[in-house]
Amino acid sequence: MLFGLHWNLSSNWAFAASIVPILLHGLVVTVEATVLGFLLALTLGLLLALLRTVPLKIIAWPVAFVIEFVRDTPLLVQLYFLYFVLPDFGITMPAFLTGTIALGVQYSAYTSEVYRAGLEAVPRGQWEAARALNLTTLRTYRDVIVPQAIPRIVPAMANYLISIMKDTPILSAVTVMEMLNVAKIIGDRTFRYMIPLTIVGILFLIFTLLSSMAVRYLESRLPRQGIPLK
Amino acid sequence: MDTLSKLLPSLLQGLEVTVWITLASTLIGAVLSFAAGIAKISRSRALRLLAGLYIEVFRGTSLLVQLFWLYYALPVIGLRLSPEVAGVAGLSLNIGAYGAEVVRGAILAVDPGQYEAATALNFTPRQTLWRVLLPQAVVEMMPTFGNLAIQNLKDSALVSLISLVDLTFKADQLRNLTLKTVPILGLTLVLYFVLALAIAAGMRFLERRLALAAGRGEAR
Numbered sequence: 001m002l003f004g005l006h007w008n009l010s011s012n013w014a015f016a017a018s019i020v021p022i023l024l025h026g027l028v029v030t031v032e033a034t035v036l037g038f039l040l041a042l043t044l045g046l047l048l049a050l051l052r053t054v055p056l057k058i059i060a061w062p063v064a065f066v067i068e069f070v071r072d073t074p075l076l077v078q079l080y081f082l083y084f085v086l087p088d089f090g091i092t093m094p095a096f097l098t099g100t101i102a103l104g105v106q107y108s109a110y111t112s113e114v115y116r117a118g119l120e121a122v123p124r125g126q127w128e129a130a131r132a133l134n135l136t137t138l139r140t141y142r143d144v145i146v147p148q149a150i151p152r153i154v155p156a157m158a159n160y161l162i163s164i165m166k167d168t169p170i171l172s173a174v175t176v177m178e179m180l181n182v183a184k185i186i187g188d189r190t191f192r193y194m195i196p197l198t199i200v201g202i203l204f205l206i207f208t209l210l211s212s213m214a215v216r217y218l219e220s221r222l223p224r225q226g227i228p229l230k
Numbered sequence: 231m232d233t234l235s236k237l238l239p240s241l242l243q244g245l246e247v248t249v250w251i252t253l254a255s256t257l258i259g260a261v262l263s264f265a266a267g268i269a270k271i272s273r274s275r276a277l278r279l280l281a282g283l284y285i286e287v288f289r290g291t292s293l294l295v296q297l298f299w300l301y302y303a304l305p306v307i308g309l310r311l312s313p314e315v316a317g318v319a320g321l322s323l324n325i326g327a328y329g330a331e332v333v334r335g336a337i338l339a340v341d342p343g344q345y346e347a348a349t350a351l352n353f354t355p356r357q358t359l360w361r362v363l364l365p366q367a368v369v370e371m372m373p374t375f376g377n378l379a380i381q382n383l384k385d386s387a388l389v390s391l392i393s394l395v396d397l398t399f400k401a402d403q404l405r406n407l408t409l410k411t412v413p414i415l416g417l418t419l420v421l422y423f424v425l426a427l428a429i430a431a432g433m434r435f436l437e438r439r440l441a442l443a444a445g446r447g448e449a450r
Contacts, residue, residue: 069419069423072380072384072422072423072426072427073384073419073422073423073426074383074384074385074386074387074388074398074422075384075387076387076388076390076391076398077387077398077401077415077418077419077422078419080398080401080402080405080415081415081416081419084405084411084415085411085412085415088411088412166291166292166293167292168292169292169294169295170294170388172294172391173391180292180294180295180298183298184298184302187302187303192306193298193302193303193305193306194303194306194307197295197298197299197302197303198299198303200295201287201291201295201296201299204290204291204292204295205286205287205290205291208289208290208291209286209290
């Protein structure tokens with residue numbers, strides 16, 4: 001029994017059918033961690049991307065180093081670091097929150113590159129034209145640069161959203177009850193690992209196939225010339 | 231400094247395992263990448279389907295799910311894998327599926343004129359692939375392969391969760407034993423970072439040599 005739901009061991013099919021609702025409890029946690037981690041990655045990534053373009057090298061270089069360091073070290077070890085080190089400094093929080101932060105931090109290193117590449121891909125002539133028209137920096141960004149960068153940034157971000165979802169099982173290492181952990185516990189208690197783990201694999205596959213189709217559709221629908229922010 | 235000198239030898243033992251697991255799975259993954267990437271564009275429908283299925287399944291599910299499946303689920307049907315075999319197999323299959331798309335993309339990106347010239351010279355499909363398309367495509371693949379190799383190094387930390395005693399496992403074990411959390415996990419992160427830098431440098435070297443061999447790069 002898990003989450004107050006029982007499993008049925010009478011046959012393989014009955015077992016599979018009885019554990020799907022239990023696994024869906026885990027799926028909810030998986031989706032929550034994915035969405036929160038993604039939002040954090042989007043925000044933190046933007047901050048890092050902006051800090052990296054600061055003309056002061058004393059700020060830009062350390063930020064570039066941090067991005068590189070976070071990108072080149074495993075999410076699992078970063079997660080352990082946050083989970084076990086933060087309490088030493090008196091910061092205690094639920095494992096779910098620590099896991100979400102670890103996901104967000106790791107992926108902010110990737111998203112910051114997406115922002116940078118997206119902004120750099122806007123032709124130089126656009127900057128020069130905005131300058132020639134005497135637009136303020138704010139208006140240049142808001143009305144010229146960002147609208148053209150969006151169609152390049154959105155599909156890349158959507159792909160990272162899918163990657164984040166595939167990385168959420170790592171949170172099971174710090175006791176977060178996401179889908180894989182739920183499947184593992186069902187396996188530990190029934191000695192039947194094959195069925196729950198296969199169902200989890202299938203659920204992931206369904207989700208990623210659907211979302212990559214959605215990304216392709218999104219990519220084909222985004223206007224190349226840009227999206228006005230008004 | 232004292233703690234550092236006590237911790238380092240133990241972590242280095244784990245590092246050794248991480249290095250060979252990463253090397254083995256990157257090499258096997260590269261072979262799988264070429265096999266599946268080439269199969270995906272072959273003329274045989276069955277091969278294309280098989281390769282497509284492999285790529286979608288391993289790219290579409292989570293690596294940790296794959297590792298758990300190999301380690302916990304397979305014994306149920308009588309196939310008991312050691313953590314080493316399950317770990318290397320899982321990492322190779324996973325990175326191979328990502329690499330296959332790189333191989334396929336790079337072969338398709340070779341200038342169509344090259345393919346036409348090979349046909350005009352009456353090359354067999356095999357000769358066209360091995361002597362014309364692949365030598366040029368390999369150079370294009372290298373930067374992405376470098377990223378995948380680093381990805382694989384990072385992913386290798388997950389084998390600690392199927393009780394393979396790698397760097398991450400050692401670090402977690404030491405942390406449990408000594409409770410010196412900050413130096414142990416900090417040092418572990420640094421070791422991974424150094425490994426990643428080493429891989430990046432190695433791949434850049436390989437990239438240059440291959441570009442020279444293909445007559446692309448400028449002599450230095």
